[in-house]
Amino acid sequence: MPENEFLDIRHLHAGYGRSQVLFDVTLGIPCRGGVAVLGRNGAGKTTLMKTIIGELPTSNGEMFFDGRDISRRRTEERMRAGIGYVPQEHSVFARLSVRDNLAVGSLLNKAAGAAVDRVLTIFPKLGQRLDQPAGTLSGGERKMLAIGRAMLGDPKLLLLDEPTEGVWIGVIEEIAERLTDLAREIAVIIVEQHLDLALRVAKHAYVLDRGRIALEGPAGEVRGNPELLRYLAP
Numbered sequence: 001m002p003e004n005e006f007l008d009i010r011h012l013h014a015g016y017g018r019s020q021v022l023f024d025v026t027l028g029i030p031c032r033g034g035v036a037v038l039g040r041n042g043a044g045k046t047t048l049m050k051t052i053i054g055e056l057p058t059s060n061g062e063m064f065f066d067g068r069d070i071s072r073r074r075t076e077e078r079m080r081a082g083i084g085y086v087p088q089e090h091s092v093f094a095r096l097s098v099r100d101n102l103a104v105g106s107l108l109n110k111a112a113g114a115a116v117d118r119v120l121t122i123f124p125k126l127g128q129r130l131d132q133p134a135g136t137l138s139g140g141e142r143k144m145l146a147i148g149r150a151m152l153g154d155p156k157l158l159l160l161d162e163p164t165e166g167v168w169i170g171v172i173e174e175i176a177e178r179l180t181d182l183a184r185e186i187a188v189i190i191v192e193q194h195l196d197l198a199l200r201v202a203k204h205a206y207v208l209d210r211g212r213i214a215l216e217g218p219a220g221e222v223r224g225n226p227e228l229l230r231y232l233a234p
């Protein structure tokens with residue numbers, strides 16, 4: 001692993017109380033580009049995202065972001081430092097309109113109006129739904145809104161937990177293109193069941209197996225690794 005990664009995780013152990021899920025996880029994320037985290041259900045992908053954002057404590061190991069030790073920092077501090085998180089479950093206010101969801105996101109992040117315009121440029125579909133309650137959006141549009149809200153924090157690193165889960169196949173392509181564009185500007189960690197999409201957005205991939213890194217390498221190499229399907233099979 002290269003020295004001085006943007007996000008540098010070393011020998012991380014984490015889990016839920018006494019139930020340890022992640023064991024000795026070491027990974028590095030550069031300041032631009034997509035990195036995929038793959039693995040079968042229950043492998044520990046969401047746990048890793050929650051540990052990076054600080055929703056779960058680190059029981060052992062180190063985590064540096066942009067040169068600073070964040071292992072003991074609170075979630076809000078990590079977000080202020082530039083980490084955005086789009087959780088697997090929908091993170092929009094269902095009763096509020098798209099416009100109000102973005103307005104609340106702007107207030108929370110002290111974002112300027114230009115930040116909302118940028119979100120609407122990235123996801124023009126949201127611009128056509130501004131007055132619609134977020135709860136009535138399609139799965140894909142809700143994901144776009146959740147990603148858009150995270151973008152209002154102007155993250156330098158965006159954590160995306162299954163951004164295409166429950167999204168109609170026709171919209172997956174659109175989200176994939178936007179995420180590929182985004183990964184040219186900032187660091188993106190993508191947890192994804194769609195292998196093709198993940199390895200298109202990402203240049204590098206890590207495969208988790210029962211909470212440990214089982215495979216790692218450039219996306220093309222991981223895709224071609226004969227062991228990969230074994231780690232993804234249920």
Ligand SMILES: Nc1ncnc2c1ncn2[C@@H]1O[C@H](COP(=O)(O)OP(=O)(O)OP(=O)(O)O)[C@@H](O)[C@H]1O
Binds near residue numbers: 019039046047
């Ligand atoms: N709140 C919790 N308390 C205790 N154990 C949990 C909790 N949440 C998840 N786990 C356990 O941690 C392990 C890893 O779960 P995690 O959600 O990180 O997996 P995942 O790779 O994201 O799976 P999926 O692809 O199904 O989302 C699983 O064994 C799961 O049962």
